[in-house]
Amino acid sequence: MEIAYLQTPIGTAEFQGDENGLASVSVLDEIKPIGIIPEVLEDAVYQFREYFEGTRQQFDLKLNPSGTDFQLRVWDALLKIPFGKTISYLDLSKQLGDVKAIRAVASANGKNPLWIVVPCHRVIGSNGDLTGYAGGLHRKKWLLEHESPAKQTTLF
Structure with missing residues (x-):
């Protein structure tokens, strides 16, 4: 390796x-x-x-993460979240076909070995709050702001 x-x-x-x-x-x-x-x-x-x-929104890389079949399914679903968009853990669970799997989905999200490439930072709480992020919430906030289509501009 x-x-x-x-x-x-x-x-x-x-x-x-x-x-x-x-x-x-x-x-x-x-x-x-x-x-x-x-x-x-x-x-x-x-x-x-x-x-x-700020010139790349999508990665084009050969990926080879190690994980369970369920984790691989979750990580594959994360790849489908568009740049600049977010999704809730609940909605992600629904997409995977089991609303009751929300804790397992959150756990798999937290074990994502491919920081940013598999955009687990784009998953937020149902109420819009930034919740759990292995890299720290300050990084999750930075990444979401970096990907935001509405950039903060200076007034002066």
């Missing part, structure tokens, strides 16, 4: 993957040296740079 790092506005992104695809992307609080980016991770790092620059 190859590893690469990228400094982002909200922490250090750590990429892990091999020729089978990107296995994980996580965010770290500590700064890691960038170093040489392994060839199998170059495209992921490049696309993340574009995302944070």
Whole structure:
């Protein structure tokens, strides 16, 4: 498994993957040296740079996350949430065909190994509140504002 790092506005992104695809992307609080980016991770790092620059809304990467069949179903459903949009945990559970699975859906969402690529940050509470996020609510808020079609502008 190859590893690469990228400094982002909200922490250090750590990429892990091999020729089978990107296995994980996580965010770290500590700064890691960038170093040489392994060839199998170059495209992921490049696309993340574009995302944070505001020029990429969708990722086109070969993914290879490890998870249960249920987790993989949830993560696949997350991939269908459009850039700049949010969905509630309840609505996500309904889409997956079982409104009673809301806790299991939330748990699978929290175990998503592909930060930002599989946009678990786009899932919010039914009342619109930002709820649980493995990377911290400050990052979830930043990501949703970054993806918001209505950007805050200065008055002066």
